[in-house]
Amino acid sequence: MSPSADTDHSERGYIIPIGGAEEKLNNPAILDRFVEVCGGGSARIAIIPTASKLEDTGSRYETLFRKLGIPHAQVLPFITREDCQSDQYLDVIEAADGVFMTGGNQLRLSTTLGGTPVAQLIRRRNAAGMHVAGTSAGAAFMPEHMIAGGSEGSTPRPDMVTLAPGLGLTNNFIIDQHFRQRDRLGRLLTALAYNPFAVGIGLDEDTAAFIKPGDSLEVVGSGGITIVDPRDLEYSSMDKARRGQPVSLIGVKLHILISGGRFDIAARQAFAS
């Protein structure tokens, strides 16, 4: 899916990918900020646990959001594609201030929600102002081009990443998570080298990008975000490299940002604070 129509940038909601393993008890900065963005204590938050195989993932976040002062947090248990037709669940998203997608396997999100009324409604509501956060698999699922899997390492190889269509909330960024913890620079570079039009966001654990309307972003959390900008790429051997061979890339720009850091997508410019 392509990003939903966004006729008035000032009205689009935040897109908030989180690198996984966000702090939940002591100073949960990311979740606190998400709650604040959604409007505080009166906010209505819909939790989508589809990525997870564990039955209690949704209810654990429900309890967590209640502890953070949100009485109106509700789990929507989309397990089958048929569940994604339910008017009752669609009504909850229609009235929500924010959606939160849990971790697990991003292919479970795309195969279950893809092309259903739920995916269409989240896209439409985000374009109209509803905020969407996702952690780990929930973060990977957000952009148009989703990293579905891949292998570790810093040097790109042509067969290092598996891309699949995601939810399509943004096409300006490709998102990877557990970034430093799982040595994923190579697979993010590979994804970008295929077609150097997007900007890569590598999210460390307990670190989030709050992507504002207009697509600038701000970093929140205890780790770093690696911004990979291939716009001025001078040379790439991606089209010549064989399976398993390293790929040469010349002219990629890299920024590492920590809490408070910002990146402006239009100007392709990073700021430390």
Place this chain on the structure above:
Amino acid sequence: MSPSADTDHSERGYIIPIGGAEEKLNNPAILDRFVEVCGGGSARIAIIPTASKLEDTGSRYETLFRKLGIPHAQVLPFITREDCQSDQYLDVIEAADGVFMTGGNQLRLSTTLGGTPVAQLIRRRNAAGMHVAGTSAGAAFMPEHMIAGGSEGSTPRPDMVTLAPGLGLTNNFIIDQHFRQRDRLGRLLTALAYNPFAVGIGLDEDTAAFIKPGDSLEVVGSGGITIVDPRDLEYSSMDKARRGQPVSLIGVKLHILISGGRFDIAARQAFAS
């Protein structure tokens, strides 16, 4: 890249993916129809040979279009990303009625043109009425989600296809080519099963889909087009399958269309003629 803005459907140009090996001498039905769509003998056609490693691919098509009655056919030799900044070449696309992308390797197109002014201009001009045709690799490159490679066979497996961002002229279709000749149903099904929102088009050799403004399509050529529509997919095991294992899909709709056949994307309906 997401499909370029298309505020008035009636003005968008045709998108014409060709399955490769189109007839060039005796009754070249596809190329004749492309010339006709572009306005006949006075049409200006820009040829992009970037996918090909052979030096004479562009000039061979130039000669071919001249034989078909088009004096204003011109090769634009985009070899490096720097070439894609050339005002002289951009002016040719600005004035063109049609663009024709040759075969070769689609990753050469995406790594060379991706994110450059050439890609942006083709997207913008196609939205404003310029027609874009591509054969083999040139066809694969057209949609938002491009099949970059994969393996043969009819049964989908999770690791059977490599997707990468394409030119983004349409996000309604995923395109595969040399379809019957190279046994590619499995990899197209795999690409669609990741996220069942798009429709698959499997193009046999010497067969083209003339995709009209509004995204209905008509078949031209000597082979068939396999339309794969996963909208009503009831079940998919894609998220559970391991590498190399077969994937179960229940409820995929398939149409095989030959010359004169049509498919309406909005209604998801096929017509034999």
